[in-house]
Amino acid sequence: MSKKFAVLLDDKRFGAVKGSGLEDKIDYLFGGALKAFIMDISEDEAKKIMNSFDTARVDSRGFITDTPIAFNRVLFEEIAKAKSLGDEVIGAVLGREKEIKEMAAKESDYLPAPEL
Amino acid sequence: MSMRMSTPLPHGGRLVERVVTDPVLAKKLAKGCPVYDIKPTVNEKGVPVRNVYREIMSICYGFFSPVEGPMGSAELERVLKERRLLNDWIFPFPLLFDLSQEDYKKLGVGPGDRLLLRLKGKPFAILDISEVFVVDDREAMAHRIFGTPEANPEVVKEPFDKKHPGWVIYKCHNPVMLAGKYTIINPPTFKPPFDRFWLPLRQSRAEYAKRGWRTVINHQTRNVPHVGHEFLMKNAAYTGDIEPCNGIQVNAIIGVKRRGDYPDEAILEGHEAVNKGGYIKPERHIVTFTLWDMRYGNPLESMLHGIVRQNMGCTHHMFGRDHAAVGEYYDMYATQILWDKGIPSFGFPKSVCEVPYGLQIRPQNMAEFWYCPKCNEIAYSGSCGHSKEKQKFSGSFIRGMVAEGIYPPGVIFRPEVYEIVVKWWKKFNYPFCNETYVKRVEEELEINLPDLDV
Numbered sequence: 368m369s370k371k372f373a374v375l376l377d378d379k380r381f382g383a384v385k386g387s388g389l390e391d392k393i394d395y396l397f398g399g400a401l402k403a404f405i406m407d408i409s410e411d412e413a414k415k416i417m418n419s420f421d422t423a424r425v426d427s428r429g430f431i432t433d434t435p436i437a438f439n440r441v442l443f444e445e446i447a448k449a450k451s452l453g454d455e456v457i458g459a460v461l462g463r464e465k466e467i468k469e470m471a472a473k474e475s476d477y478l479p480a481p482e483l
Numbered sequence: 484m485s486m487r488m489s490t491p492l493p494h495g496g497r498l499v500e501r502v503v504t505d506p507v508l509a510k511k512l513a514k515g516c517p518v519y520d521i522k523p524t525v526n527e528k529g530v531p532v533r534n535v536y537r538e539i540m541s542i543c544y545g546f547f548s549p550v551e552g553p554m555g556s557a558e559l560e561r562v563l564k565e566r567r568l569l570n571d572w573i574f575p576f577p578l579l580f581d582l583s584q585e586d587y588k589k590l591g592v593g594p595g596d597r598l599l600l601r602l603k604g605k606p607f608a609i610l611d612i613s614e615v616f617v618v619d620d621r622e623a624m625a626h627r628i629f630g631t632p633e634a635n636p637e638v639v640k641e642p643f644d645k646k647h648p649g650w651v652i653y654k655c656h657n658p659v660m661l662a663g664k665y666t667i668i669n670p671p672t673f674k675p676p677f678d679r680f681w682l683p684l685r686q687s688r689a690e691y692a693k694r695g696w697r698t699v700i701n702h703q704t705r706n707v708p709h710v711g712h713e714f715l716m717k718n719a720a721y722t723g724d725i726e727p728c729n730g731i732q733v734n735a736i737i738g739v740k741r742r743g744d745y746p747d748e749a750i751l752e753g754h755e756a757v758n759k760g761g762y763i764k765p766e767r768h769i770v771t772f773t774l775w776d777m778r779y780g781n782p783l784e785s786m787l788h789g790i791v792r793q794n795m796g797c798t799h800h801m802f803g804r805d806h807a808a809v810g811e812y813y814d815m816y817a818t819q820i821l822w823d824k825g826i827p828s829f830g831f832p833k834s835v836c837e838v839p840y841g842l843q844i845r846p847q848n849m850a851e852f853w854y855c856p857k858c859n860e861i862a863y864s865g866s867c868g869h870s871k872e873k874q875k876f877s878g879s880f881i882r883g884m885v886a887e888g889i890y891p892p893g894v895i896f897r898p899e900v901y902e903i904v905v906k907w908w909k910k911f912n913y914p915f916c917n918e919t920y921v922k923r924v925e926e927e928l929e930i931n932l933p934d935l936d937v
Contacts, residue, residue: 373880377889396874397854400892401884422743424879427805427815432879433743436886476919480908481888483901 370413371430374443376402383443387450404452412457419464420471435471436478488698488724488798490688491843494790495549495572498684502543502667506935509668512609513937516599517590521607523925524581524655527645530918531925533652537738537774538578539600539608543667544683546773546791553580555662556616563627565830566786571840573831574790575783577628579618580610581657587615598661605932606669614662625653629780629812635828638782638817647812648741649778671930677737680751682771688796690769696730698723700799700847701792703785703807704735705777707745707753707904709896711876713762714852714861719801720767722847728799731768734792737929738776741809743882744916747772747924749907756899771795774929779809782826785818786835786842793844801847822846852876854894861894885914 376384376393381402384390394405408416408431416431416438417423423434438460445459446452460467493499503509523531541547549572554562558569559577568574582590592598598610618624629650630639643650673681682690691699700723702716720728733754737747745753751770758768773791778784784807792800806818814820823846825831825838835841853873855862867873876895884891891901908914911923 375884375887375889397892397894398856398859400894426877426879428875428877428880430877430880432877432883434883436883439883439887475917477912478886478908478914479888480905480912480914481890483890483905 368429369410370408370425371428372406372408372442373430374404374406374439374446376404380443380447383447384450387447389446389450389452392452404446406452406456408457409454412454412461415461416457419461420467435467436474437467437470441467486725490691490697490796491793491798493545493548493684493794494842495570497548498545498794499542499548499551500545500685501551501665502670504670506669509606509935510937512597512666512668513599513606516597516609517592518599518601519582519586519590520601520604524652524657526651526655531921532648532655532739533776534739534925534928535580536602536607536928537776539665539667540671540774541791542578543608543665546684546794547578547787548684548790548794550574550578552610552664553660553662554578555614556660558662559618559660563624566783567830567840573786573835573838573841575780575786576778577624577653579656580661580663582659582661583657584659586657587659592661599937600665602671603928603932606935606937607671607932608665608667608669610661610663610665612661612663616660616662617658618656618660619658621656621658622654624656625650628653629778629783630829635826637826637828638814638820639812640814641810641812643812647779647810648739649780649784652776652778669932669935671932673930674927676748676752677772677929679755680735680770680772682769682795684794684796687771691730691796694730694766694769698728698798699730699732699796700728700801701732701734701788701795701797701844702801703788703792704733704750704754705740705744705807706878707749707896708733708757708900709876709878709881710861710894711852713757713897714863715801715803715849716768717763718852718863719799719847719849722799722845729767731763732792732795732797733768733770734788734795735770735772736775736777737772738774739921739924740777740916741779742916742918745904745914746907746911746916746920747929748910749904752903752906753900756903757897760897760899762897777807779807781806781808781813782817782821782829785821789822789835789842789844789846793842797844799845799847801849803849804851819846819848822848882915
């Protein structure tokens with residue numbers, strides 16, 4: 368069964384996809400308070416993600432969550448590069464698995480806190 | 484029959500209090516005793532998963548009344564088989580004082596002896612030993628504790644394994660068990676911020692009375708509250724007797740938690756921020772905690788929560804889906820099933836409120852809250868007819884947003900609550916529990932012990 372993945376868009380990410388044609392694909396959540404791309408992930412690609420990243424799980428909404436932050440960041444980079452939300456984006460992300468895992472190892476002990 | 488409810492009796496009929504505050508008496512009790520320095524229970528990687536000091540605190544300050552100490556072999560067997568103590572009162576989990584064979588041989592103690600337990604190098608409690616026994620197969624014990632799909636088909640979906648933190652706690656117990664009664668002889672003081680939220684049972688009941696709370700509903704938490712939790716609290720509290728519950732108590736479980744849960748300090752202060760921000764006014768809301776290394780035992784954990792909160796004086800307890808759960812080991816409604824019709828294979832052919840020697844606290848089984856873009860509000864799933872449009876408060880989704888450093892909108896996290904998350908994130912360099920945090924907690928613990936020369 369296919370799954371979903373939410374790529375959250377803050378102002379910086381929103382700026383990066385402006386004019387790419389992806390604006391129409393933005394979902395406005397919680398009364399418009401949150402912007403996100405909601406990607407459909409095929410069963411095969413979902414399995415690959417779950418197998419590659421042991422923290423990943425599917426939540427009660429059918430969304431893949433708990434992937435490393437590095438995964439989410441790379442996923443957005445590939446979306447911005449390809450100007451697409453298609454399966455090829457997930458393929459490109461999985462092609463960077465080693466790099467993501469290296470970054471994730473560092474992130475397991477330290478994440479910079481945001482300035483409020 | 485009165486239409487008004489009253490504060491329930493403690494589970495077992497009386498509050499257990501086993502704390503000596505007189506240092507002269509304490510010294511007398513501990514004089515000449517063999518000494519054992521409490522060690523954490525660690526997993527196969529050497530990471531702490533439990534410290535028995537939390538159980539000693541919760542027993543001696545009465546949270547686990549009527550239990551007075553670590554269980555003996557007959558009581559362990561009865562809890563595993565029927566979820567009852569030897570005095571018939573229901574109880575979900577074994578509480579054990581475990582030692583390695585090596586430590587046991589060094590101590591050379593037996594039934595009738597008194598052992599002085601030291602914590603952080605200082606006298607803490609005594610254990611009057613009534614029995615010594617060995618559990619050779621702790622893995623088998625862990626399976627019996629949590630259940631199996633074969634033995635408990637009503638609610639257990641998957642066999643428990645090393646990914647389940649509660650199962651790991653019991654599997655990693657040492658083999659030698661000392662049974663008896665604990666007495667704290669050197670009462671610790673809590674460090675900030677825990678000191679603001681410590682409300683042992685007599686004080687808890689006195690505090691409710693002082694506030695004029697006849698009915699109090701408890702919210703169990705191991706989470707920083709998002710707005711979905713806040714709505715659960717507010718709406719569950721509409722139950723009561725002739726009026727909604729007078730008080731809402733948040734009782735956080737403080738102890739070792741799984742990776743990805745929030746730090747304990749953020750959980751407590753995050754809930755406090757809900758009342759400081761006026762989202763639930765402080766006159767109706769109180770934040771407290773219980774020391775316990777969570778077993779994540781869903782229905783069994785909910786039974787322990789019911790016992791603790793009844794002992795604290797609560798009249799009601801709210802239970803949601805996947806209560807105190809991790810993974811998909813249990814049916815997501817296992818807790819609500821236990822409190823509604825019972826789980827026969829765990830020894831309860833009826834609700835735990837309806838069996839002999841059961842609980843008096845009333846369950847308030849709740850469905851979930853979601854954001855509905857059509858209703859344009861946070862809606863109750865039992866009322867909202869727009870399930871297709873719903874946007875759920877998924878804990879993992881929110882954790883992901885936090886970890887990515889995206890400022891959560893007020894409809895997800897109140898700004899005051901998020902500020903608390905960031906405050907402790909800066910302190911620990913990480914927003915959630917990780918190995919570094921767990922090791923740090925074990926090293927420092929939540930308490931300080933005064934000097935006591937015995």
